[in-house]
Structure formats: C-alpha cells, structure tokens
Amino acid sequence: MSNTEYFEKRFQQRIDADERIEPRDWMPDSYRKTLIRQMSQHAHSEVVGMLPEGNWITRAPSLKRKLALLAKVQDEAGHGLYLYAATETLGIDREELLDQLHTGQAKYSSIFNYPTLNWADIGAIGWLVDGAAIMNQIPLCRCSFGPYARAMVRICKEESFHQRQGFEIMMTLCNGTKEQKAMAQDALNRWWWPSLMMFGPSDKDSTHSAQSMKWKIKRFTNDELRQRFVDITVPQADILGIRVPDPDLKYNSETQQYKFGPIDWDEFWRVVHGDGPCNKERLEARIKAHEKGKWVRDAAMAYAEKKSRQNTQIKVA
Amino acid sequence: MPQWLMQKKRAGRIHKSKLPEMEKRKWPLYEVFIRSKSGLNHKHVGSLHAADPHMAIQNARDVYTRRQEGISIWVVESKFITASNPEDQDMLFDPAIDKVYRHPTFYNLPDDVKHI
Numbered sequence: 001m002s003n004t005e006y007f008e009k010r011f012q013q014r015i016d017a018d019e020r021i022e023p024r025d026w027m028p029d030s031y032r033k034t035l036i037r038q039m040s041q042h043a044h045s046e047v048v049g050m051l052p053e054g055n056w057i058t059r060a061p062s063l064k065r066k067l068a069l070l071a072k073v074q075d076e077a078g079h080g081l082y083l084y085a086a087t088e089t090l091g092i093d094r095e096e097l098l099d100q101l102h103t104g105q106a107k108y109s110s111i112f113n114y115p116t117l118n119w120a121d122i123g124a125i126g127w128l129v130d131g132a133a134i135m136n137q138i139p140l141c142r143c144s145f146g147p148y149a150r151a152m153v154r155i156c157k158e159e160s161f162h163q164r165q166g167f168e169i170m171m172t173l174c175n176g177t178k179e180q181k182a183m184a185q186d187a188l189n190r191w192w193w194p195s196l197m198m199f200g201p202s203d204k205d206s207t208h209s210a211q212s213m214k215w216k217i218k219r220f221t222n223d224e225l226r227q228r229f230v231d232i233t234v235p236q237a238d239i240l241g242i243r244v245p246d247p248d249l250k251y252n253s254e255t256q257q258y259k260f261g262p263i264d265w266d267e268f269w270r271v272v273h274g275d276g277p278c279n280k281e282r283l284e285a286r287i288k289a290h291e292k293g294k295w296v297r298d299a300a301m302a303y304a305e306k307k308s309r310q311n312t313q314i315k316v317a
Numbered sequence: 318m319p320q321w322l323m324q325k326k327r328a329g330r331i332h333k334s335k336l337p338e339m340e341k342r343k344w345p346l347y348e349v350f351i352r353s354k355s356g357l358n359h360k361h362v363g364s365l366h367a368a369d370p371h372m373a374i375q376n377a378r379d380v381y382t383r384r385q386e387g388i389s390i391w392v393v394e395s396k397f398i399t400a401s402n403p404e405d406q407d408m409l410f411d412p413a414i415d416k417v418y419r420h421p422t423f424y425n426l427p428d429d430v431k432h433i
Contacts, residue, residue, distance in 0.1 A: 025403045071383075078380050085364045088346070094366060095343055151363070158384070300368035301342045307369060 015216050020146040023089035031215055034208065035145055036090050037106075038217065043083035044101045044108035046076045048282050052116040053125065061119060068165045069122065075162065079155045086147035102287050110268070111194050113276030120173055120180075120187035126166015128188075128195040128233065134159055135229045136199065139219035148217075167236065174240045181242070188237065189245045196260075197268045199226040205265075230258045346395040347373040349380075351387035359391050370394070 007026050014021065021027055050073050057073065060066035084094055100106035111129055116122065137159070140152040173184040200206060200222040212218040220228075234251075237244050248261030270276065344366040350359035362381050367373035373392040381387065401409060417423045426433065 022403070024400065074379075074383070078383065081365060081380050082363060085346075088364070093343070297344065297368075298342065300372065301344060304369035304372075305342075 012214075015144050015214075018216075019144075020149065021144050022146045023091075030211075032090050034212065034215070034217065035148065036087060036092055038208075038212075039083055039087040039090075039148055040092075040097050040100065041107050041109075043080050043087060043097070044106055045112065046080035046083060047101075048108045048112045048286060049129075050076045050080075051282055051285055052112055052114070052278075053122060055116055056119060056122050059119070060122075065169070072126070072162050072165065075158050079151075079158070082151040082154060083148075086151045089147045098290060102283070102290065104274070104283065107272065109198060110271040110276060111198050112282060113271050113278045114190070114194055115278050117190075118183060118187070120170070120183040121191070123166050123169030123173060123184065124187035124191040126162050126164075127170050127236070128166075128191050129198070130159055130162040130166060131233060132195045132198040132229055134163060135225050135232075139225075142216075142219060144216040167240075170240050170242075174242060184240065185242045188242050192245050193263065193267075194271075196226055196230070196263055197271075199223075199229065201265070201268070202263075227257060230260050231256075234258050344368050347377075347392045348395050348398060349373070349377040350391040350393075351377075351381055352389035352391075353387055355388060359389065362386075364395060367392075 008028055011021075011027060011031075021031075053069060053073050053076075057066060057069050060069055084097060087097060088094060097106070101108065111132075116125070134156060137152055137156050141149055141156055143149045143152065170184050170187075173180045203209060203221045203223045206222055209218065209221055213221070234244055234249065246261045248259070250259045251257075252259055271279070274280075346364055347367055347370070348364050349362050351362050352359045365373065365376050365380055367376050370392055374390055377390045377392055382390070413419075
C-alpha cells in the first residue's frame with residue numbers, strides 16, 4: 001500500500017467513525033477542493049443574498065418591518081463572514097475567494113438571480129428561501145469538516161428568525177385586503193419553483209452527491225431534502241390560505257408525502273449558467289461595492305501601518 | 318498553501334484576476350475569543366480580517382456578539398499562535414492513556430469511609 005493509500009484509508013476510517021476533520025489534519029486534495037467549492041459558494045450566496053432584500057430596507061412598510069429586515073440582512077453579512085473565515089482554514093485567501101466570485105469562476109445560489117418586485121417578495125423569501133436554506137443547512141451542522149459544521153450551528157440558530165419573520169409578513173398580507181392577499185399569492189407563484197430548485201439537481205444528475213455523502217459533507221440527497229421541504233411547506237401555505245402553483249400537487253396518504261409536478265430543469269441550468277433575470281445586475285453590484293470600498297480598505301491599512309511604525313519608534317526612543 | 322492551489326496559480330488559470338494588486342497590503346487574519354459571561358473563560362469562536370487589533374475588536378463585536386453572546390473579547394493575530402502538529406497527537410497525548418492512577422477512582426477504599 002502506498003503512503004497516500006494508507007492516509008486515504010485512515011482518513012475514511014475517521015469519517016466512518018464520525019470523527020470531525022480539522023484544518024491541519026491530513027485530508028485528500030479532492031476533499032479539500034470539494035469543501036472550498038461548496039463552502040465558498042455558500043459564503044458567496046449569503047453575501048449576494050443581501051442584494052435582493054437590501055432593495056426593500058428603505059421601502060419597508062413600517063419601522064418594525066424595517067428593523068427586522070435590517071437585522072436579517074446584517075445576519076447574512078455575518079453568515080458570509082463566518083463561512084469565508086471557515087473556508088480560509090483550508091488554505092485559500094479571502095482575496096482569492098472574492099476574485100473567484102467576481103470573475104464568475106465561483107457560483108452562488110441561483111435563487112438570488114430572481115428579482116424582488118414588491119414587498120410580498122420579502123415575505124416569500126423569508127418563508128420559502130430561508131426555509132429551504134435551513135432545510136439544507138441543518139444536516140450541515142454535522143458535516144465532517146469541523147469549521148464548516150461549527151459555522152453552520154451558529155447560522156442555523158440565527159436563521160430561524162429569518163423564516164418566522166417571512167411567514168409573519170405573508171400572514172399579515174393574507175389577513176389583509178383582497179389586493180394584499182393577491183400580492184402574497186403572486187409572490188408564492190413566483191418563488192415556489194425557484195425555491196424547489198435551491199436543493200440542486202435531481203439525484204440522478206447530481207455529480208458531486210455520492211462522494212460528498214461518503215465523506216459525510218452531505219447527509220441527505222438533494223431529492224430527499226426537496227421532498228421534506230415540500231411536505232413541510234404545503235401545509236403552511238394552507239394555513240396562509242394561498243395555493244402552491246402546482247396543478248400536479250397531490251397528497252399521498254400511504255407515504256404521507258406530497259407528490260409534486262416536474263421541475264423545469266432547463267430554467268435551472270439557464271440561470272446557473274448566467275442567464276437568469278438578475279445575474280448581470282447582482283454581479284455588477286458586488287463588484288462595484290468591492291471596488292468602491294477599496295480606498296477604505298487601503299486607508300485603514302495605511303493607518304494601521306503608520307500607527308505600528310509610531311509605536312516602534314516610541315519603543316526605540 | 319496546498320500543492321494543488323500552487324499548481325493552479327502557476328498554471329495561470331485565474332483569469333481577469335486582480336490578485337497581484339490586492340495581494341500587497343491585505344488585512345491580516347485575527348482569531349477571536351469571547352467570554353460569554355463573567356466567571357467563564359474566553360472561548361475561541363472563529364476568525365476575521367482587520368487592519369489592526371482595534372478594528373478586529375470592533376468587527377468581532379459585529380460578527381460574533383449580535384445576540385448578547387459575550388461580555389468580553391480577545392483578539393490575537395493568527396500568525397502569533399503556535400499550535401501542536403496533528404501528526405504528533407499520539408506522541409503527545411497517548412502517554413496519558415495508561416495513567417489511571419491519576420484518577421481518584423483508581424484507589425480502593427472501604428464504603429464506610431466518608432468525606433474522601
């Protein structure tokens with residue numbers, strides 16, 4: 001057995017025994033690469049995810065809603081930071097991660113390439129998009145890579161308020177005027193299918209799934225999580241009194257699951273490959289924010305360097 | 318930096334990159350430790366970038382204590398931490414395994430001896 005084979009075998013044994021892998025432990029290069037790809041994509045999603053909602057902070061209908069939305073968007077910045085920091089433990093720089101986002105080399109969740117057209121969309125995002133994110137993220141709290149799992153524990157704790165505030169917005173609209181209820185229904189119509197797509201391609205088309213399951217980066221398949229999301233969310237729509245836009249949706253009392261209609265995978269791949277309603281706008285906003293912030297980063301660094309020079313001079317004197 | 322990353326960089330696969338320009342003066346990495354309430358020790362919670370220690374404290378406050386998670390913060394630049402090597406784990410920690418006599422339960426005393 002070669003050295004690498006021995007290390008790989010020992011690595012898999014540790015995973016099988018449910019041990020956590022820490023940054024300085026030996027790991028296969030492919031495990032490191034997979035994590036960098038997935039974790040950075042996750043971090044980018046948090047950061048880009050601020051854009052569709054940021055649009056509504058100044059347009060929130062009341063001070064209470066505005067405070068909640070501000071706090072939610074601030075959380076997302078924080079989540080991006082936890083995840084970038086955790087990704088950096090794998091030996092890649094923050095600058096390089098951002099560069100991959102800005103050059104289009106790295107992806108972020110396609111859901112953020114859809115526009116937020118009115119206030120009901122903020123409710124739908126909190127309820128559906130954060131709901132789907134939580135469904136994906138809870139199993140990640142037990143991910144085999146320690147820093148990722150720890151970041152996810154914090155994120156999941158904070159995110160449950162995001163989903164509840166979204167549902168409350170929907171609830172308020174649904175209990176309001178006819179027009180307000182129609183807004184809620186319209187938002188559900190537009191966000192339902194993209195939310196189901198958030199779980200990624202169907203298991204039979206998912207390239208990374210099998211290996212990620214073996215490494216315990218993933219604990220459930222895309223289709224399993226998507227099914228669970230549908231089963232949990234449809235009864236919530238019933239409580240709101242609005243309908244999920246799926247003519248094929250049917251409850252199977254034997255399996256106690258909802259059977260749902262086909263997902264438009266052409267649309268999914270189109271948006272993933274850059275041709276969604278807002279891909280260009282989101283990336284441009286990101287790059288602009290980064291470039292316009294450059295003088296602030298430089299000034300802070302120059303100030304820090306000057307201070308540290310002064311301190312050395314004082315010590316020498 | 319892992320081997321594959323160096324290879325990738327050498328192979329120049331990063332297009333339209335602004336890396337060389339950004340790399341010269343980047344904010345260093347800090348490790349953050351939070352005391353959640355008085356009487357408890359500071360505990361490592363994660364890391365972040367900042368231009369100087371003062372800014373690291375401010376950023377740590379925003380990133381790690383938005384929900385009253387702490388009453389005190391320590392930050393230290395990551396490069397100043399010396400860590401044990403994971404490969405030395407057996408050498409360092411195995412010797413403690415067979416030292417059962419370091420634990421109170423190793424010693425047999427009659428049941429009617431009290432307060433000991």
